[in-house]
Amino acid sequence: MSNASLEAIAAKSGQPFPGAPNNWQRFFTFSTDHKVIGIQYIVTAFVFFLIGGLLAMVMRGELITPEADLVDRTVYNALFTMHGTIMLFMWTFPVLNGLANYLVPLMIGARDMAFPRLNAAAFWLVPIFGTLLMVSFFIPGGPSQSGWWAYPPVSLQNPTGNLINGQVLWLLAVALSGVSSIMGAVNFVTTIFRMRAPGMGWFRMPAFCWTVLSAQIIQLVGLPALTAGAVMLLLDLTAGTSFFDPAKGGDPVLYQHFFWFYSHPAVYVIILPVFGFFSEIFPVYARKPLFGYKFVVVSSLIITILSAVVWVHHMYASGTPSWMRMLFMFSTMLISVPTGVKVFAWVATVWGGKLRLDTPMLFALGGLVCFLFAGITGVMLGAVPFDIHVNNTYFVVGHFHYVIYGATVMGVYAAIYHWFPKMTGRMYYEGLGKLHFALTFIGVNLNFFPMHPLGLMGMPRRVASYDPEFAYWNVIASLGGFLLGVSTLPFILNMISSWVLGKQAPANPWNAIGLEWLIPSPPPVENFEEIPIVVSGPYGYGSHEPLVANNPAGELISEHS
Amino acid sequence: MSTANLDPTLNTHxxxxxxxxxxxxxxxxxxxxxxxxxxxxxxxxxxxxVYKTNITDWLPAGVEGLEVREPLINTIVLVSSSFVIYFAERFLRKENLWGFRAFWLLTMAMGSFFLYGQAVEWMGLPFGFTDGVFGGTFYLLTGFHGLHVMTGVLLQGIMLGRSFLPNNYAGGEFGVEATSLFWHFVDVIWIVLFILIYVWQ
Known part of the structure; x- marks a missing residue:
């Protein structure tokens, strides 16, 4: 055991490899440092988030009046297709991969990911397939118009007759995104299995690492199914095969199975790390241990397992036999049990705690509220009779936007604010953060709540014009959408100005427990001067038990700050 | 939770x-x-x-079924090569480099024979890639597997070349082990594929 305090070690220069620039320029290199790659992921993803958001605001502008007057109907089709594709494949996956990339090695006490070069290669695929998708805006015929599901036979139409058309570029981009995700998943699973610090047994691992592991296992097992479906669709489009073309004896419903076998679990790939953020953030700002830690982490794995057997609930209206619908209705209802366990545990964690309502906590609480609402509408949609009634209406759109914006984006914001001091060594401006939260929370509810009554009234999704009776709720939703656009401005201002001018952050500004808070902010290149020896579980708030054996500075947190 | 619970299987290096x-x-x-x-x-x-059990006119017009004899020979060669590569790996572990090279080269020859047999079979078939779902799935499955066999043979070639570098491969080598594992994987996939496509007609 060394006597050198980890605190006392000056932050070593942040060079990801010998001779690399130690300033902002390092973010433009093929760096193999997981922290540089993490920030590369987050910033790249955020740029695409803004692009996807602009598309959404054009759509909301179109829907503010019942007539299709702002954009052409085919343009509208392209808009919702690209909005969905960008937001899922180029914002949520990369941003969560970025945060996991940054945090997992720090949280488990490793110096880097298991395969640093593979990690960098996986990241650099993101701008490549992003560009590929963006190029489709500028080719004859424009981007894909078949929705982010790309169901055949709609996706098999090729009005321009060109070999390079929007749908082909879309499929190539999605396939490359799959390659990148598999590379990331191999890396995360290996890192978490093999590189935990001594003493960090499975049940001493922070909940976030558990959720990343659960999510990446889904990527490994689910994504290949989508790859298989995408390869067959691509061959149908380009090589003249007839796997999914009903006119030539193919089976379009099989594509739906391939697609949803991955793309429903993909929702858990998105939401599980966000559950991890909630589990990390609530204990810190409530000053209490995570309630039912073991139940919370094991429920992540149960979600992973159950996620493999629920996909057909997207296909209740696809001519699915009724015995199958009953089976999948049952499994879908079942998945609300492990998620319910988590929600219960978070409420119990916050309950009676000494709450500190800083921006990360506000976002986490807001995200939890939205998730609860989305979970309730999710159970409603899981029920066959209800789903048949609202199938393909705005009710579905409202439900998943509460999951993906309300819970996921707010959870991501919570995580970015919470770990911002660690990543940059600077504090963000609390006032701007709270303004950002207020705008986001109001915007989410204004934008996405009206979609539920609209769906119940029967407004179909993916239409550029609608009956005037739907106008009232649509105007409210559009105003909420524009508010969400505005809400990113204080965030961008806050992030940039704080990174440049913010107050210097201490190693542990939140008095949090965790390996990442024992090292300086920002962490030196190989994170830990000496690999920590973990001697107790995470979330030991109020227990006064030391977390690591070789940290002579003792417990750094005080309950009376 | 006991503080002495240091799991010895954990990473301690x-x-x-x-x-x-x-x-x-x-x-x-x-x-x-x-x-x-x-x-x-x-x-x-x-x-x-799913296709095979649901599509009524499964085989394209004029196609009676698939010839099994040549593919069976191919299968036997490919499955045997899995044993050959196992012996190659054992030679390497005993640091008998020439034994390793001989058996490794034999594996490559058997893999190449498989690919050759596959190509001959493809050229003699009366249906193409675009002849219905049957043609599509047949060429997709055998082609995708064939790509893996080709990758395996290429990897084996690289490993063979590397064995001639001085002081290489002392006490086993990740590349060799991974290539060998990949070869077994390709083999097992072929057995399932053979049963699905050729045996179950």
């Missing part, structure tokens, strides 16, 4: 450098990758099964 740790984890990572890769094949197999 914290003093090693990041480069060193990468060496240690490659096999684990490769196995994880193969698990994922097998799901692609599994998806194709399930797709094939």
């Amino acid at each position: 914290g003093a090693h450098t990041a480069e060193h740790e990468e060496e240690d984890h490659r096999m684990f990572g490769f196995i994880v990758f193969l698990l994922s890769e097998s799901v692609i094949f599994l998806s194709f197999f399930i797709g094939y099964t």
